[in-house]
Amino acid sequence: MAGARCSGCGGWSGRVRGSCLRFPADFPVAGRRVVLWLRVRRFLCEDVSCGRRTFVEQVAGLTR
Ligand SMILES: [Zn+2]
8 A cells, every 4th residue: 555544643644754574473374383574664644733753554454
């Protein structure tokens, strides 16, 4: 997606501020342990009244 919704105010932002690696909790697949490396983008919230200046995008079903 070109942007993400801020977890603080719900506003939409397309201003990427960088990225980082996240390691969601490991979970088994077909009985085997799986380690997931997930690169997510950090966005700048464009709402000046929002308490969050930046936020990390969420991946549906994987992070929250
Ligand atoms: Zn915000």
